[in-house]
Amino acid sequence: MGTRGISIIKVDVNELIKLLNKAFADEWLAYYQYWIGAKVARGPMKEAVIAELNQHAADELRHATMVSDRIIQLGGTPILSPEEWYKMTNCGYDAPKDPYVKILLEQNIKGEQCAISTYEKLLEFTKDKDFVTFNIVQQILQDEVEHEEDLQALMEDFELMVSREIKK
Ligand code: FE
Ligand code: FE
Ligand code: MG
Numbered sequence: 001m002g003t004r005g006i007s008i009i010k011v012d013v014n015e016l017i018k019l020l021n022k023a024f025a026d027e028w029l030a031y032y033q034y035w036i037g038a039k040v041a042r043g044p045m046k047e048a049v050i051a052e053l054n055q056h057a058a059d060e061l062r063h064a065t066m067v068s069d070r071i072i073q074l075g076g077t078p079i080l081s082p083e084e085w086y087k088m089t090n091c092g093y094d095a096p097k098d099p100y101v102k103i104l105l106e107q108n109i110k111g112e113q114c115a116i117s118t119y120e121k122l123l124e125f126t127k128d129k130d131f132v133t134f135n136i137v138q139q140i141l142q143d144e145v146e147h148e149e150d151l152q153a154l155m156e157d158f159e160l161m162v163s164r165e166i167k168k
Contacts, residue, residue: 001075009074010129017076019125020133023118024067024078025088030111031060033093037108043101045158052154053104056147063140070136090118105155112148119144 006013034057038050068078079088086093091114094107119141126134 001073005073005132006075008131009133011125013074014076016125016130016133017071017074019122020067020071020074021076021079022088022090023122024064024071025085026091026115026118027060027064027067028082028085029089029091029093030115031057031064033096033111034060034108037096037099037104040096040099041101041104042099044161045154046101048157049101049104049154052150053108056108056150059143059147063143066136066140070133073132091115102155102158105151105158109148109151109155112144112151115144116141116148 009016034053038053038057041050041053071078079085091111094111096104096107119137122137123134123141126137
């Protein structure tokens with residue numbers, strides 16, 4: 001990394017790289033959870049759910065790019081092997097073993113809520129101490145908040161539809 005660029009950072013850069021690598025692992029696992037979820041989804045409102053899952057998968061992959069670019073800029077190395085994702089992750093991975101749309105939505109809402117907490121912590125860690133990382137993390141957090149809302153709105157529609165069907 002550029003010497004002046006690194007000199008303005010007021011946190012432990014190695015600790016920051018570790019936290020970013022943990023978030024990087026989360027992004028790859030989130031990407032795959034959405035991507036494979038969109039392939040296997042079954043049940044009512046499947047088309048709408050699949051479209052949202054695919055959009056989110058693309059966003060998570062973009063986040064992985066943003067985080068890894070910053071890790072490299074800081075002089076670190078992004079995780080090189082997928083088996084490290086499991087060791088480093090904050091939010092884990094929920095395999096869509098039951099592909100029913102409601103279960104997929106629940107799993108992914110849980111993932112987004114974990115992602116929001118992860119990036120909130122990264123914002124607190126970098127606030128007033130690393131403006132560049134703070135800005136990147138803020139952009140990602142904005143997307144994760146939107147993701148949670150999108151999925152909860154779909155869940156609400158799903159439940160409304162199911163309850164109306166039962167009353168018929
Ligand atoms: Fe993300
Ligand atoms: Fe997300
Ligand atoms: Mg969305």
